[in-house]
Amino acid sequence: MVIMKFKERISQLVKERKSLICVGLDTDPDKIPDHLKSTENPVLEFNKLIIEATSDICVAYKPNSAFYEALGPNGMEILKATITAVPSEVPVIVDAKRGDIGNSSRMYARAVFEYLEGDAVTVSPYLGEDSLAPFFEYKDKFAFVLALTSNPSSQDFQLRNVEGKPLYEIVAENVQKWNKSDNLGLVVGASHPDKIKEMRNISGNLPFLIPGVGAQGGDLEASARFGTDNGKSIALINVSRSVIYASDGVDFAEKAREEVQRLNRELSEFEIF
Amino acid sequence: MVIMKFKERISQLVKERKSLICVGLDTDPDKIPDHLKSTENPVLEFNKLIIEATSDICVAYKPNSAFYEALGPNGMEILKATITAVPSEVPVIVDAKRGDIGNSSRMYARAVFEYLEGDAVTVSPYLGEDSLAPFFEYKDKFAFVLALTSNPSSQDFQLRNVEGKPLYEIVAENVQKWNKSDNLGLVVGASHPDKIKEMRNISGNLPFLIPGVGAQGGDLEASARFGTDNGKSIALINVSRSVIYASDGVDFAEKAREEVQRLNRELSEFEIF
Numbered sequence A, B: 001m002v003i004m005k006f007k008e009r010i011s012q013l014v015k016e017r018k019s020l021i022c023v024g025l026d027t028d029p030d031k032i033p034d035h036l037k038s039t040e041n042p043v044l045e046f047n048k049l050i051i052e053a054t055s056d057i058c059v060a061y062k063p064n065s066a067f068y069e070a071l072g073p074n075g076m077e078i079l080k081a082t083i084t085a086v087p088s089e090v091p092v093i094v095d096a097k098r099g100d101i102g103n104s105s106r107m108y109a110r111a112v113f114e115y116l117e118g119d120a121v122t123v124s125p126y127l128g129e130d131s132l133a134p135f136f137e138y139k140d141k142f143a144f145v146l147a148l149t150s151n152p153s154s155q156d157f158q159l160r161n162v163e164g165k166p167l168y169e170i171v172a173e174n175v176q177k178w179n180k181s182d183n184l185g186l187v188v189g190a191s192h193p194d195k196i197k198e199m200r201n202i203s204g205n206l207p208f209l210i211p212g213v214g215a216q217g218g219d220l221e222a223s224a225r226f227g228t229d230n231g232k233s234i235a236l237i238n239v240s241r242s243v244i245y246a247s248d249g250v251d252f253a254e255k256a257r258e259e260v261q262r263l264n265r266e267l268s269e270f271e272i273f
Helices: A007-016 A042-054 A063-071 A077-084 A102-115 A128-136 A168-180 A195-200 A219-228 A252-268 B006-017 B042-055 B065-069 B073-087 B101-116 B129-136 B167-178 B193-202 B221-230 B252-268
Strands: A021-025 A060-063 A092-099 A119-121 A143-148 A185-189 A208-210 A235-239 B021-025 B058-063 B093-098 B120-123 B142-148 B184-186 B208-210 B235-239
Touching: A007 B235, A021 A042, A021 A252, A021 B006, A060 A063, A060 A077, A060 B058, A063 A077, A063 A092, A063 B101, A077 B073, A092 A102, A092 A143, A102 A119, A102 A128, A102 B065, A119 A128, A128 A143, A128 A168, A143 A195, A168 A185, A185 A195, A195 A208, A195 A219, A208 A219, A219 A252, A235 A252, A252 B073, B021 B042, B021 B252, B042 B073, B042 B252, B058 B065, B058 B073, B065 B073, B065 B093, B093 B101, B093 B142, B093 B252, B101 B120, B101 B129, B120 B129, B129 B142, B129 B167, B142 B167, B142 B193, B167 B184, B167 B193, B184 B193, B193 B208, B193 B221, B208 B221, B221 B235, B221 B252, B235 B252
Parallel strands: A021 A060, A021 A235, A060 A092, A092 A119, A119 A143, A143 A185, A185 A208, A208 A235, B021 B058, B021 B235, B058 B093, B093 B120, B120 B142, B142 B184, B184 B208, B208 B235
Antiparallel strands: none
């Protein structure tokens, strides 16, 4: 059996499902519907039901490590069990924003790829290439490097002028140079639609992970059209809160499915598949 | 009882113990002495013995989260148990290099300060102020923001020219602005002695955490003199591998103590206390 790499798996799912939607599993125990709160493991139960309801219509999942770490002693086990609950055909991006000197990054990569068995990871570029190489060296895995994020304070550093270009462009250029194993991509926030276009122009064919649509107010059409360069490149659009908390009642999983279907219908209007 | 804040606690320990040494607990199961490998929890056993042997002569501990995450299911519990094993008078810095949008950083802060009960944390600045504010808002806790790191690839972004200054200076200036609760400091790598001096000049009184002495080859004297501005500011010098792996035999804890004592003696020659 030939094992497909992350990028090929995503490409195939995008074509088959006519979707770019990555479901963000940022599960906050305070926001879980009441009827699940008495179960043995409410967060895992919630995640399993969301996954069951959506795994045939989305193209990836992205659990955010922060939400699991905050759970305390069993957080990492719940994260691992969540990843295990995703059907094998759908890739999982561990959203971890890691980045440390090489010695330490090797340990983070081991945690994400070997213990958690994630297919991809998000990493933070501040320490430069040698801090990210331990992730890149897993050639069958994939890493999305933060370039331009969707929060207002992205202007503090990412938008600053570095030798004539914004810092996020310098990051994007470096990631292209580092991409020797064709397993790197960029995180580009949806709150900057004009910049997604600009970024696509300077980033060649690098896959984009685009957070910020939904609760954070990003523009779906701009993200999809500019992110994929009208269907020529890979762009995953991550949606978390507006899908997983589409309802706080017993119908939460059904409503989550309806929200992904609604997003897929909207995407279908842009003629990018 | 008045609870002293991190900065005051460090100041007092520095004076009392005439030390700047922070012991980095980057415990790699492969490097644990053979006689501990058959114990129930070798990493925790190793850490407890290192702590027992050094907790009266150092001023802080810094476990690196990466090494515990790489352990798998019980990693976070071992990290928490390690932090609990440190006598209450010695502060613990959780080296986590976290940084994400506010919603997620709040969860990371909860994990580090509430579940793990760390006294301080290291954070990564790429996403800007709102990504770090959830850490800063724990006013009795402390956060060291990465400015200039000790790895060769720090040149990829940190040393780039941003509007006439290197990016790490822009970070240092911002951290001073953000420091409304007097609970922020900077990470400044020991492999750049001239830059530690420059950084002290532009960073006012911000405490420094200086990694890179020991296995990474940084200069103890320059780190101590420039980092503390000859005793006028706080600088913690982190030493990991050269202390905790000073011996791989049954005498590892004794040798770790001797190495901290040796470093303290060397520090005593610089007339900074």
